[in-house]
Amino acid sequence: MDVVVIETPQLGDRSYLVHDGSVALVIDPQRDIDRVEAAAADSGVRITHVAETHLHNDYVTGGLVLAEKHGADYLVNAEDDVSFSRVPVTDGQVLRIGRLSVRVVATPGHTHTHLSYVVTDDAHDGGPEAVFSGGSLLYGSVGRTDLVSPHDTAALAHEQYASVRRLASQASPDAALYPTHGFGSFCSIGPASHQDSSTLGEQSESNHALTDPSEDHFVSELLANITAYPAYYAHMSPLNAAGVGPTALDVPDSVDAEELGRRLRSGEWVVDLRHRVAFADSHLDGSVSFEYGRGDNFTSYLGWVIPWNQPLTLLGPLDEVEKAIRDLARIGIESPDAAVGPGIELLRTVAPRHPRASYPHGDWTLLLQERAKEDVVLDVRRPEEFGASHVKGALNIPVYALLGKMAGIPEAKIWVHCATGYRASIAASLLGRAGRDVVLIDARFKDAADAGIETVP
Known part of the structure; x- marks a missing residue:
C-alpha cells in the first residue's frame, strides 16, 4: 500500500491517494482535481474509488466530479442527505479495492455523519494499516464540533471523545494516521500539533482526546477553545450536499481600463494581490489589499472578509492571478474576472486615468x-x-x-x-x-x- 499526500496548505488540509500499485482510492479530494489526477498518473494507477469522510465545511469537494470523470465509485455516508448519485456506505462495511481492504468506521463528532476509513494491505500478513480520520482524530487534537449548529456543539464534543477512542481501537498502534484537517485548518480545535506524520500509538500517548480520562473535562476544555471560523463556511456544506460540477481554472481575458474604472466607481470588489507595502504606497482608489504569496492566509481571509457571492476582480501579475483563481475555486468563488500586469506597471496600464490612493x-x-x-x-x-x-x-x-x-x-x-x-x-x-x-x-x-x-x- 502506498499513500500519496496531496497538500493544500492554503486551507490547512490534506487529500490522499491510496493505491496498491494498480488501482487507487482517493480520500477527501479538493476542488482542483488535476492535482489528484497528476498524482495517479505519476503512480501509474487507475482511480476506481473516491471517498468522503464528511460533507466538508471548509471547502468545496472535487469528489463528485473526480468520480464521474473516472467512472469511480463515490463513497458517501448513507445517512448524508445529498442530491446526487453515490455509493452509500455504512459503519462496519468492508470494501475491496484491489488488494486493499477498506473498513468504514462511524466517527461522529466533527459532523453527525462523519466517517473514517481503516485501510489494510492484504498482501502482507497483519498489515500495513492506515487510518484516514478526516476531521475526527487529528495530530494532537480533534476536529471542531461547532460547525453544524450551536445547539449541537456540546453533544458533538461528547461524541467526538467517544469516536476517537473507538477509532483508536480499530487498528494496531503501528497504523499510520492520515487526518484531513489539522495543518492550519480552522476546522481543527484544541492543542493541535504541527507534526507531519503520526501513528495511532503515538496519538494514544500524546493526544488529549485519548489521554484525558475525564470525558467531561475533555469536553469543557474543547468548548473553551472554540474560536471564530470563516464566514464562507456557512456555504460549503450545502454546496457539497447539492453536488458541485467542474470549475474553470483558466485566467480570463483582462478587463479593459474603462470597465475596471466603472467597477471601482460603483463599489465592486477589486482585489489587489501585490505586496502590502506596494499597495500602501500606491493603489487604485477603491481597491482592497489581499496580498498573495505571503503565508497561506489569502483564501481564508478573502472568503471571510468580502461578502459572499459578490462580483470580484483580481488585480495582479499573471502567475499570482492564476494561483488565486485556483485557491478561490476551492471555496466556491467561481471564475473571478482579472486585470493582469507586472508590478507597478499594472497601475499604469490597467486603469491609467483612474485616481490613485495611498496611506502611510x-x-x-x-x-x-x-x-x-x-x-x-x-x-x-x-x-x-x-x-x-x-x-x-x-x-x-x-x-x-x-x-x-x-x-x-x-x-x-x-x-x-x-x-x-x-x-x-x-x-x-x-x-x-x-x-x-x-x-x-x-x-x-x-x-x-x-x-x-x-x-x-
Missing part, C-alpha cells in the same frame, strides 16, 4: 514617535489574541468583523496592526476604501514591547 506605513517606532493623543490604535487580531496581550488602550475589532463595525470607530487617525502585518494590511485597505485616515503598522506584535510600546497584561 511603518513599524512600532513610527507609532511611538507620531501618535497623537486622540489617535486610535486598532488591533484586528482575533479576540483571544487580544486577550492574551495588546497595546494599552487599543480597540479590538477582528479583521473579519471590520466591515460591519467600521462605523463605530471614532473619527480620528487609525493606526492598525495585527500579529504580522498581513491582516492589518487588509484592514487598512478597507478603512482607506471607506475614506478613513489610516496608518498601517507593518510589524510583528511581539516586537511592540521591545520598541517601547506599552502592552497589557
Whole structure:
C-alpha cells in the first residue's frame, strides 16, 4: 500500500491517494482535481474509488466530479442527505479495492455523519494499516464540533471523545494516521500539533482526546477553545450536499481600463494581490489589499472578509492571478474576472486615468514617535489574541468583523496592526476604501514591547 499526500496548505488540509500499485482510492479530494489526477498518473494507477469522510465545511469537494470523470465509485455516508448519485456506505462495511481492504468506521463528532476509513494491505500478513480520520482524530487534537449548529456543539464534543477512542481501537498502534484537517485548518480545535506524520500509538500517548480520562473535562476544555471560523463556511456544506460540477481554472481575458474604472466607481470588489507595502504606497482608489504569496492566509481571509457571492476582480501579475483563481475555486468563488500586469506597471496600464490612493506605513517606532493623543490604535487580531496581550488602550475589532463595525470607530487617525502585518494590511485597505485616515503598522506584535510600546497584561 502506498499513500500519496496531496497538500493544500492554503486551507490547512490534506487529500490522499491510496493505491496498491494498480488501482487507487482517493480520500477527501479538493476542488482542483488535476492535482489528484497528476498524482495517479505519476503512480501509474487507475482511480476506481473516491471517498468522503464528511460533507466538508471548509471547502468545496472535487469528489463528485473526480468520480464521474473516472467512472469511480463515490463513497458517501448513507445517512448524508445529498442530491446526487453515490455509493452509500455504512459503519462496519468492508470494501475491496484491489488488494486493499477498506473498513468504514462511524466517527461522529466533527459532523453527525462523519466517517473514517481503516485501510489494510492484504498482501502482507497483519498489515500495513492506515487510518484516514478526516476531521475526527487529528495530530494532537480533534476536529471542531461547532460547525453544524450551536445547539449541537456540546453533544458533538461528547461524541467526538467517544469516536476517537473507538477509532483508536480499530487498528494496531503501528497504523499510520492520515487526518484531513489539522495543518492550519480552522476546522481543527484544541492543542493541535504541527507534526507531519503520526501513528495511532503515538496519538494514544500524546493526544488529549485519548489521554484525558475525564470525558467531561475533555469536553469543557474543547468548548473553551472554540474560536471564530470563516464566514464562507456557512456555504460549503450545502454546496457539497447539492453536488458541485467542474470549475474553470483558466485566467480570463483582462478587463479593459474603462470597465475596471466603472467597477471601482460603483463599489465592486477589486482585489489587489501585490505586496502590502506596494499597495500602501500606491493603489487604485477603491481597491482592497489581499496580498498573495505571503503565508497561506489569502483564501481564508478573502472568503471571510468580502461578502459572499459578490462580483470580484483580481488585480495582479499573471502567475499570482492564476494561483488565486485556483485557491478561490476551492471555496466556491467561481471564475473571478482579472486585470493582469507586472508590478507597478499594472497601475499604469490597467486603469491609467483612474485616481490613485495611498496611506502611510511603518513599524512600532513610527507609532511611538507620531501618535497623537486622540489617535486610535486598532488591533484586528482575533479576540483571544487580544486577550492574551495588546497595546494599552487599543480597540479590538477582528479583521473579519471590520466591515460591519467600521462605523463605530471614532473619527480620528487609525493606526492598525495585527500579529504580522498581513491582516492589518487588509484592514487598512478597507478603512482607506471607506475614506478613513489610516496608518498601517507593518510589524510583528511581539516586537511592540521591545520598541517601547506599552502592552497589557
